[in-house]
Amino acid sequence: MSTALLQIREVSKTFHSDGGDTVALDQIGLAVNTGEIVSIIGPSGCGKSTLLKIVAGLDIDIEGDVLLEGEPITRPSREKGFIFQEHRLFPWLNVERNIAGNLSLRDPAVRRQVDDLITLVKLQGFEKTYPKQLSGGMAQRVAIARALLRNPKVLLLDEPFGALDAFTRSHMQEALLDIWRENRTTMLFVTHDIDEAVFLSHRIVVLDSRPGRIKSIITNDLTLPRKRTSTAFQELRTVVLRTLEHTEPEKESWEI
Ligand SMILES: Nc1ncnc2c1ncn2[C@@H]1O[C@H](COP(=O)(O)OP(=O)(O)OP(=O)(O)O)[C@@H](O)[C@H]1O
Ligand SMILES: [Mg+2]
Structure with a gap:
């Protein structure tokens, strides 16, 4: 049996402050296979960035463990490439x-x-x-x-195209898939954008908030290249939206 490249096992994270404790993540379990693009989507504050930082080795004060090729992640390294919302170039x-x-x-x-x-x-x-x-x-x-x-063995992307206009963003999504076709880079991709998640990923992890838990993992079987206007694309987008709506009791506007 093959082992997943990245294993997130029962990971919980609590932030302690004078104002009290915040449980940001509660018992997150996820295995990402080599060459897979997995999107993480969920309401603001549900722990997406926290989870990515843990996988990057930037936060090791957690319960549970994260393994890359079977080895515990204990610090940042070149094996985990991190792309932030802003480019952070010199x-x-x-x-x-x-x-x-x-x-x-x-x-x-x-x-x-x-x-x-x-x-x-x-x-x-x-x-x-x-x-x-x-x-x-x-x-x-x-x-x-x-x-x-x-x-990197895995590319971690935290809303990398969030600051871009819609036109540039869709070009960047295509560019990222070109890169994937070329290199088969494994990616964990945080986004607020349902369309982006459906366009890019093999699986979409929907997180629930307060505390951050996995609500659902939706498999995307649409073949590449995906057509945003196709009926199958629209149907999957609706499935993700419905799952998100069940996730968030307060009304949130989702980019679709
Ligand atoms: N350094 C910190 N100290 C205390 N609480 C924190 C810290 N970082 C995050 N949190 C809390 O943990 C929760 C998850 O935050 P996180 O930034 O992971 O959310 P997110 O899903 O990335 O949100 P967004 O979509 O707005 O980027 C929030 O309630 C946040 O207030
Ligand atoms: Mg975030």
């Missing part, structure tokens, strides 16, 4: 140097890898451009290339 470094980070572009192997990634994220011609001259979508593509340079 403004004083151009595109290629942002991607290379502390690796030398004089090293032919690094040079080749950086060039390949620039091609992969379609930024040829922008190698020497600085972040302030890039659009939001381009900057986020640099951030993705920077994470991929470290050959």
Whole structure:
């Protein structure tokens, strides 16, 4: 029997403060297979970012455990690439140097890898451009290339396209699937956007809030490339929306 690449086993997280305890996550169990894109969706404050930080090894003060290839995650490492909502590029470094980070572009192997990634994220011609001259979508593509340079076993994305306009966002979703087709990178993808979750992922994890629990895991069998206008796409979107509506007693507006 094959073992999942990433195993989140009975993970609970409580934040302690003077104002009292907040149970952010309660008994989360999830296994992510190699090459799988899994989306996490749920109301604001349900613990999505908390869960991603735990998988990244940025928060180890938890109950339960998280394993990557069977090994407990105890700290951040290059095996876990993290993409934030804002690109977090260094403004004083151009595109290629942002991607290379502390690796030398004089090293032919690094040079080749950086060039390949620039091609992969379609930024040829922008190698020497600085972040302030890039659009939001381009900057986020640099951030993705920077994470991929470290050959992560899993890419963790926390609403990476949340700050982009709808048009750029849909282009970025297609770009991410192109990258996936090329590299089969395993991804855990946090989003508020139902359409994005259905477009991108093999499975959609719907979280409940207060405390954060898994409400449902919805399998997405739609074949790639997915057509947003297809009846099957709309039907699955409705299933996710209904599950979310059952999740949140207060009325929330979901992006669909
Ligand atoms: N450092 C912290 N200290 C105390 N409480 C925290 C801390 N970080 C998060 N929380 C609480 O944990 C819960 C989950 O927060 P989290 O940021 O994971 O939610 P989220 O699902 O990512 O929300 P959003 O969709 O708004 O980004 C919230 O109730 C939040 O107030
Ligand atoms: Mg969050």
